[in-house]
Amino acid sequence: MSQPVPQPVKLADDITRQLGQLADHLSQLPAPQAAQVIARVLDPEDGVLGGITHLVITGSHFAKSEAERGALPAEVWLALGRAANELHDISLDLDEHQDLLQDLGARPAATAAAKPVAPAPLVARRHR
Numbered sequence: 651m652s653q654p655v656p657q658p659v660k661l662a663d664d665i666t667r668q669l670g671q672l673a674d675h676l677s678q679l680p681a682p683q684a685a686q687v688i689a690r691v692l693d694p695e696d697g698v699l700g701g702i703t704h705l706v707i708t709g710s711h712f713a714k715s716e717a718e719r720g721a722l723p724a725e726v727w728l729a730l731g732r733a734a735n736e737l738h739d740i741s742l743d744l745d746e747h748q749d750l751l752q753d754l755g756a757r758p759a760a761t762a763a764a765k766p767v768a769p770a771p772l773v774a775r776r777h778r
Contacts, residue, residue: 669698686755689748694741703737710734 655663676687691698710730716722 682755682757685751689751689755692741692744692748692751694745694748699737699741699744703734703741706730706737707734 672687672691676684679687690696694700694703710727710733713722713727713730717724717727
């Protein structure tokens, strides 16, 4: 008889499935609605990205404790710490665009589609 799957593992599986569904919906939404979804997902405090960052930070704390007692290699803790730092930096980079995404999401679809869009260069320099 196989062991039952713990509730937190089921929750992780459900979240993963729902993120896939959200991505499928996002690819079919009109621009204003897609912008609203992206703005909410990228919200550094209440969005999915902030939640995942918090989860990875928590995982890093767990891995540190386990590495200190010899149950995990230190490399696991270091990798999770680097991932947490990178996600935090990504959140900071994306946060500066939050208002633009929210503004686009607040426009009516007809207004957003009726305005001629000036082409933008697809190569941009990263600034911090």
